[in-house]
Amino acid sequence: MSSNWPLKKISDVAYFRNNKRIPLKSLDRAKRQGEFPYYGASGIVDYIDDYVFDGSYLLISEDGENLRTRKTPIAFQAHGKFWVNNHAHILEEKEEGILDYLEYYFSTLDLTPYITGAVQPKLNKANLDTIGIPIPPKDERRSINRTLNHLRDKIELNTQTNQTLEQMAQAIFKSWFVDFDPVKAKIEALAAGGNADDAELAAMSVISYPPHEPTGRYC
Structure with missing residues (x-):
C-alpha cells in the first residue's frame, strides 16, 4: 500500500x-x-x-x-x-x-x-x-510502470487512429463536396456510352474508393 x-x-x-x-x-x-x-x-x-x-x-x-x-x-x-x-x-x-x-x-x-x-x-x-x-519497492514499481506504460501505449495508439480517421473523413468530404468526384464519375461514364446503371456504379466506386486514397477502403 x-x-x-x-x-x-x-x-x-x-x-x-x-x-x-x-x-x-x-x-x-x-x-x-x-x-x-x-x-x-x-x-x-x-x-x-x-x-x-x-x-x-x-x-x-x-x-x-x-x-x-x-x-x-x-x-x-x-x-x-x-x-x-x-x-x-x-x-x-x-x-x-x-x-x-x-x-x-x-x-x-x-x-x-x-x-x-x-x-x-x-x-x-x-x-x-x-x-x-x-x-514503492522495486518489484512493485516495475509492476506499476508496466501497467501504466501499457495504458499509455494504448492511448497513443488510439490517438493515432483518431488522427488517421480524421484525415480519412477530410479526404472523403473533399472528394464528395469540393471536388465532386462522384458527379464527375457519373458524367464520364455517360460520356463513354454507359447507361444510368453504369453511371451509378462509377459514382459508387468513387465513394467506396476515393481517388485521394486509392489503397484504402472507406466503410
Missing part, C-alpha cells in the same frame, strides 16, 4: 543534471538548424545541429504558466541525443525504472504549494527537491 511506502526526495532516487543546461536564443538556433531536439519547459522547441545529452532522462518544467494550467505534461521523458534549455529540470535515474514512476507521479501531483511567482510561475530546484514522493 502507498501509505506504507517510504517518502523520498528526488535527489534520493535520481541525479539532477541541471548544470549541463545551455540556453540558446532563437536567433542563435536559427543559425544552427539540425536534427537534434532542443527541449524547453513543455517539450521540443526546435531542432539544432548539436546535442548535450545522450541517453534517457526525465524533464520537469521549471517555469511557465503551464505549471498551473497543465495544458501539456509538466514531466516528460527525452531519449537519445538532445539539448535542453534552462526552463526544465533534468533528471537521470539512479536505479532502473525510477524515471517512469516519477513521470507518472508528477503527472497527477498538485504542485501549487511548491510554485512561486505571481506573474511567472516557477518551480525552482530547491522547492522541487522538498517534495516527499512515496517510493
Whole structure:
C-alpha cells in the first residue's frame, strides 16, 4: 500500500543534471538548424545541429504558466541525443525504472504549494527537491510502470487512429463536396456510352474508393 511506502526526495532516487543546461536564443538556433531536439519547459522547441545529452532522462518544467494550467505534461521523458534549455529540470535515474514512476507521479501531483511567482510561475530546484514522493519497492514499481506504460501505449495508439480517421473523413468530404468526384464519375461514364446503371456504379466506386486514397477502403 502507498501509505506504507517510504517518502523520498528526488535527489534520493535520481541525479539532477541541471548544470549541463545551455540556453540558446532563437536567433542563435536559427543559425544552427539540425536534427537534434532542443527541449524547453513543455517539450521540443526546435531542432539544432548539436546535442548535450545522450541517453534517457526525465524533464520537469521549471517555469511557465503551464505549471498551473497543465495544458501539456509538466514531466516528460527525452531519449537519445538532445539539448535542453534552462526552463526544465533534468533528471537521470539512479536505479532502473525510477524515471517512469516519477513521470507518472508528477503527472497527477498538485504542485501549487511548491510554485512561486505571481506573474511567472516557477518551480525552482530547491522547492522541487522538498517534495516527499512515496517510493514503492522495486518489484512493485516495475509492476506499476508496466501497467501504466501499457495504458499509455494504448492511448497513443488510439490517438493515432483518431488522427488517421480524421484525415480519412477530410479526404472523403473533399472528394464528395469540393471536388465532386462522384458527379464527375457519373458524367464520364455517360460520356463513354454507359447507361444510368453504369453511371451509378462509377459514382459508387468513387465513394467506396476515393481517388485521394486509392489503397484504402472507406466503410
